[in-house]
Amino acid sequence: MNRLSIELPGLSLKNPIMPASGCFGFGKEYGQLYDLSLLGAIMIKSTTLEMRLGNPTPRVAETASGMLNAIGLQNPGLKGVLEGELPWLEQFDVPIIANVAGTETADYVEVAKMISQAPNVKALELNISCPNVKCGGITFGTDPEIAKELTRAVKEVSSVPVYVKLSPNVTTIVEIAQAVEAGGADGITMINTLIGMRLDQKTGRPVIANGTGGLSGPAVKPVAIRMVYEVSKAVNIPIIGMGGVTEVADIIDFMSAGASAVAVGTANFVNPFVCPQIIEQLPAKLDELGINHISELIGRSHRL
Amino acid sequence: MNRLSIELPGLSLKNPIMPASGCFGFGKEYGQLYDLSLLGAIMIKSTTLEMRLGNPTPRVAETASGMLNAIGLQNPGLKGVLEGELPWLEQFDVPIIANVAGTETADYVEVAKMISQAPNVKALELNISCPNVKCGGITFGTDPEIAKELTRAVKEVSSVPVYVKLSPNVTTIVEIAQAVEAGGADGITMINTLIGMRLDQKTGRPVIANGTGGLSGPAVKPVAIRMVYEVSKAVNIPIIGMGGVTEVADIIDFMSAGASAVAVGTANFVNPFVCPQIIEQLPAKLDELGINHISELIGRSHRL
Amino acid sequence: MIIQDRMTVTSQQQIAHNIFEMKLNGKLVGEITSPGQFVHIRVSDSFEPLLRRPISIASIDQDAGEMTIIYRAEGRGTTILSQRRAGDEVDVLGPLGNGFPVEETATGETAILIGGGIGVPPLYELSKQLTAKGVKCTHVLGFQSKDAVFYEEEFSKLGETHIVTVDGSRGTAGFVTTVMEELGNEFSTYYSCGPMPMLEAIEKMYAGKKGFLSFEQRMGCGIGACFACVCQTTEGSEKAYIKVCSDGPVFPAGVVAI
Amino acid sequence: MIIQDRMTVTSQQQIAHNIFEMKLNGKLVGEITSPGQFVHIRVSDSFEPLLRRPISIASIDQDAGEMTIIYRAEGRGTTILSQRRAGDEVDVLGPLGNGFPVEETATGETAILIGGGIGVPPLYELSKQLTAKGVKCTHVLGFQSKDAVFYEEEFSKLGETHIVTVDGSRGTAGFVTTVMEELGNEFSTYYSCGPMPMLEAIEKMYAGKKGFLSFEQRMGCGIGACFACVCQTTEGSEKAYIKVCSDGPVFPAGVVAI
Numbered sequence A, B: 001m002n003r004l005s006i007e008l009p010g011l012s013l014k015n016p017i018m019p020a021s022g023c024f025g026f027g028k029e030y031g032q033l034y035d036l037s038l039l040g041a042i043m044i045k046s047t048t049l050e051m052r053l054g055n056p057t058p059r060v061a062e063t064a065s066g067m068l069n070a071i072g073l074q075n076p077g078l079k080g081v082l083e084g085e086l087p088w089l090e091q092f093d094v095p096i097i098a099n100v101a102g103t104e105t106a107d108y109v110e111v112a113k114m115i116s117q118a119p120n121v122k123a124l125e126l127n128i129s130c131p132n133v134k135c136g137g138i139t140f141g142t143d144p145e146i147a148k149e150l151t152r153a154v155k156e157v158s159s160v161p162v163y164v165k166l167s168p169n170v171t172t173i174v175e176i177a178q179a180v181e182a183g184g185a186d187g188i189t190m191i192n193t194l195i196g197m198r199l200d201q202k203t204g205r206p207v208i209a210n211g212t213g214g215l216s217g218p219a220v221k222p223v224a225i226r227m228v229y230e231v232s233k234a235v236n237i238p239i240i241g242m243g244g245v246t247e248v249a250d251i252i253d254f255m256s257a258g259a260s261a262v263a264v265g266t267a268n269f270v271n272p273f274v275c276p277q278i279i280e281q282l283p284a285k286l287d288e289l290g291i292n293h294i295s296e297l298i299g300r301s302h303r304l
Numbered sequence C, D: 001m002i003i004q005d006r007m008t009v010t011s012q013q014q015i016a017h018n019i020f021e022m023k024l025n026g027k028l029v030g031e032i033t034s035p036g037q038f039v040h041i042r043v044s045d046s047f048e049p050l051l052r053r054p055i056s057i058a059s060i061d062q063d064a065g066e067m068t069i070i071y072r073a074e075g076r077g078t079t080i081l082s083q084r085r086a087g088d089e090v091d092v093l094g095p096l097g098n099g100f101p102v103e104e105t106a107t108g109e110t111a112i113l114i115g116g117g118i119g120v121p122p123l124y125e126l127s128k129q130l131t132a133k134g135v136k137c138t139h140v141l142g143f144q145s146k147d148a149v150f151y152e153e154e155f156s157k158l159g160e161t162h163i164v165t166v167d168g169s170r171g172t173a174g175f176v177t178t179v180m181e182e183l184g185n186e187f188s189t190y191y192s193c194g195p196m197p198m199l200e201a202i203e204k205m206y207a208g209k210k211g212f213l214s215f216e217q218r219m220g221c222g223i224g225a226c227f228a229c230v231c232q233t234t235e236g237s238e239k240a241y242i243k244v245c246s247d248g249p250v251f252p253a254g255v256v257a258i
């Protein structure tokens, strides 16, 4: 028996650990370092209809136990991803979750339709929450009605299950989660980054060229755990949790909070081997906790 | 000339540094350690109409570069504060900002009316944002209309200027800021804590007895800076900024973002002398930046 | 008076499984007034980990200006502390709280001191001070297993010492109460520090006797300002909540609701 | 191949104002292929500060399995790094990026190497490799003031070396361009590393000459996955953005829009 396997809509995961979108490119770079087939899945960088150049630099800044980024969805565009990125990933025994972004519904629908047909794309992740793109994006993630309609539109064209990625920059995340569930989402991924800013001491101006950036890393973990906890109590679709994971203990926390699988973002930059290391350490951790199969952890925090 | 003096509604500050509400009790404990007259002002612990016992323990938990708290507004009540706490503070040459909390408008109004008449209370801080009280509190801080009405009601009875303390747990903080400005607020204090959660590794249950707690400390500074920046561009009343201040550089950042004064919360626990130390270091820091009077820093980030 | 002192580590030694004994030198030592007081330690100059760690004072040498603390390196903060070497400086806030009242046991009387795990350290200075004034001390010290036992010899020099381990790998098998039952009630005062269930069992067993218990609670400030460390009092008390850091950590038996 | 190595600090020395030279030993050294490559260093095992710091490789000793880095301890991360002592271990990811092409200058030809501040270090290994193959190197090294000057002697042993300081407290007063004007255009290749305005001035002054410039940019991953470190290319280029970490940090003159 594989003590780490998890079954989710569209995804047969040999373990619940996967790199988060935007923190792993399209896999090539980390593929130089270890065998990508070790991973539960891979969430690839957000793909838009047309190629995007992203924001001016500096695009990242360090903060206390965290970082800000404003990459601005730089990506080679749908065609570039379909032709230049996804085929290379086919050599690995790992399901791909394709992150879809856009500025209007039509973009999302077009990208979702095409990319969901790629043979190794087993699920979509709808990015309605990127804080670093000026128009669209963020609004989809903060208005429940719009989020629901977008989900519905994408579901209609997608050949694979659709997960919606939620923004933490809202008053009531449960409201958005329930809306996308009503719109037909097969799952939820959360959280995207918190909007933050760092100023330069000398000039007083924002360090990041874009002004604001998305906060990620260990600093945001308590907010992510709280939100996963709240949402998992309020919806009946599975959650892939993320935000500040750096070590095996964090996986236990996210799954206890209610996540069925966990993504690792920023930590890849600090420790490029973090995903395979966590996967390797999981069985011993389960032993320590007296747990047989990892799925027993899911939502532990809700039970008495 | 005092290079550090700042004039705000009701407050003649000899310097813009003050301890944040809830992180300094009513001054007695830190008063054993240094002369409280050194401070620009003191924000005392939230006061409610009746005495409150607060939440069960554990009430605090550590997180990456931050902490969670769910004290639950434990305080001796209006009468206790008026009789047992404020008179002792009169021996110091320091304006008191009285933090007012409640569960319904009538409570706020009653506490505001009475406490604003205390001789050393020079301003009120309306706590519409405490995440750790179950009813009321948090709703006031997330609905612009309700926030405006509460501000108006309190303004009517208060003998001193009224500052409103904003919650960061909202989709659009600018909306709330503009609403309280429209309600007659003389100033804004921000940010209160972000809602977060930490789970126990072994049991999977929340560490904090209350379940969720308020996240504070260096981890939240990027969020606080971003929000002060946004709000200061959108309103014409002054801001007292806070969230993660630990050292003199942070004061520069908050004022550059648009704050006219800065409060220090969690850092008092780590370094009980943090406020007087920062005050002492400020002049040298201004020299280093080539700045004559500290007020020149305010809103530097908005200028070219 | 409470001071913030950059104390110098004069020695750091592992004395049992995960248990470290650290000696610290500085003027803070001169301010300590009773055994059972604690210090609040910043384990590094970084803001991560953020909070100070409360650790009891285990022994004081006023002449040398030195104090000893004994702690378990388990979580992140205490692990970092255990990496400090002799010569390093550590930021220490203290002394904090009210310790064990030595004056409550008269010369010639007997006292029983019961400690569990990392509750054992403050009893050492207490026993030194009690025996110095002519109180006869009996020690009952409980640990998980023989790997975790420390200071057996030091306590033995001061008086009768019973070691208890949960797994029986050293001394009596079981809990401190196992030994306490055998020792009976023939003493004037009891003093105890250890985990909550142990304190509860002791208070029950010694109902009606004069006793003093030291409590633990998660802390923020450590000096009474933040209301993090409260514990509820028994119904009879006039206060509903008391603070472990500044009203305690030691309270007379019966004050805290357990 | 890029590897993550726990390298051992064999020496740490302050060699100028705030400038440290650190020698590191480990198998990563065996993977270095060209001067100008860099490593990505985790300054402590804590997650605060979070990100790795990119630092150029200044010198390699393959026989000893040792490399030298030279860095300015200014911000939080590099200050922590400067506190590491011989015997400590440091988590190093590398070697990263594409360095200076030694093969672009033939034996017997001349090269001019221009460095500014903490852009000077990678030129040292470059000069060692160029001179070893018989290229005549001239060095123009710019610093703020005489306190900041380092490795003057080391470079002088390899070839003609001009020191320039902004305040004139050592060598020529002014900028590297002041000296470059005097040296003229009689060389085959130029190589440079330093602040952006310096690179810009050099590219202008040597327009049409064969040159290679090393760029800096804020980084996330350091290996090409996060798109943090891009810089814009000039209009002629087929790519709009290139990555400093994996496409660079060294680019032929004219590729990057500056």
Ligand SMILES: Cc1cc2nc3c(=O)[nH]c(=O)nc-3n(C[C@H](O)[C@H](O)[C@H](O)COP(=O)(O)OP(=O)(O)OC[C@H]3O[C@@H](n4cnc5c(N)ncnc54)[C@H](O)[C@@H]3O)c2cc1C
Pocket: B061, B062, C038, C051, C052, C053, C054, C055, C056, C057, C070, C071, C072, C073, C074, C075, C076, C077, C078, C079, C118, C119, C121, C122, C215, C216, C217, C218, C219, C249
């Ligand atoms: C008055 C008092 C005296 C103490 N004396 C000693 C002593 O002499 N020797 C000793 O080994 N331990 C003692 N403790 C317990 C000690 O404070 C904790 O073991 C320690 O704080 C854990 O820190 P960590 O870095 O290992 O754990 P982490 O898990 O990293 O701690 C996270 C947070 O929880 C707090 N925390 C965790 N466990 C406890 C606990 N049991 N009590 C209070 N806070 C806790 C930490 O202070 C920190 O804020 C005492 C506690 C108190 C309240």
Ligand SMILES: Cc1cc2nc3c(=O)[nH]c(=O)nc-3n(C[C@H](O)[C@H](O)[C@H](O)COP(=O)(O)OP(=O)(O)OC[C@H]3O[C@@H](n4cnc5c(N)ncnc54)[C@H](O)[C@@H]3O)c2cc1C
Pocket: A061, A062, D038, D051, D052, D053, D054, D055, D056, D057, D070, D071, D072, D073, D074, D075, D076, D077, D078, D079, D118, D119, D121, D122, D215, D216, D217, D218, D219, D249
């Ligand atoms: C390819 C490359 C090679 C380098 N080689 C050297 C070298 O050999 N010697 C040397 O002293 N410096 C070198 N630098 C610059 C060095 O990376 C920065 O000085 C260092 O990262 C600053 O870290 P800090 O902890 O001092 O500052 P902090 O202010 O704490 O840094 C905060 C964040 O900003 C980043 N950052 C700050 N300044 C720079 C900068 N100039 N370039 C890139 N990131 C920066 C840090 O990496 C960190 O992520 C190089 C940079 C690059 C990109």
Ligand SMILES: Cc1cc2nc3c(=O)[nH]c(=O)nc-3n(C[C@H](O)[C@H](O)[C@H](O)COP(=O)(O)O)c2cc1C
Pocket: A020, A021, A022, A023, A045, A046, A069, A071, A073, A099, A127, A130, A165, A191, A192, A193, A215, A216, A217, A218, A220, A242, A243, A244, A245, A263, A264, A265, A266, A267, D220, D226
């Ligand atoms: C540099 C960087 C780039 C990111 N790019 C994307 C992206 O393109 N699409 C997306 O949905 N999320 C993106 N994210 C967000 C992450 O996928 C993740 O939700 C977030 O960083 C929280 O996880 P972490 O704390 O583990 O990093 C990015 C994050 C970082 C740090």
Ligand SMILES: Cc1cc2nc3c(=O)[nH]c(=O)nc-3n(C[C@H](O)[C@H](O)[C@H](O)COP(=O)(O)O)c2cc1C
Pocket: B020, B021, B022, B023, B045, B046, B069, B071, B073, B099, B127, B130, B165, B191, B192, B193, B215, B216, B217, B218, B220, B242, B243, B244, B245, B263, B264, B265, B266, B267, C220, C226
């Ligand atoms: C232990 C604790 C108790 C607090 N109690 C209150 C309170 O009673 N009223 C209030 O308005 N804010 C309260 N706060 C919030 C702080 O005033 C401040 O807004 C917040 O902690 C952010 O600042 P910091 O990061 O400097 O701590 C409390 C914060 C902490 C950590």
Ligand code: FES
Pocket: C218, C219, C220, C221, C222, C223, C224, C225, C226, C227, C228, C229, C230, C243, C244, C245, C246
């Ligand atoms: S720890 Fe702050 S009141 Fe006790």
Ligand code: FES
Pocket: D218, D219, D220, D221, D222, D223, D224, D225, D226, D227, D228, D229, D230, D243, D244, D245, D246
């Ligand atoms: S630093 Fe991540 S792509 Fe260059």
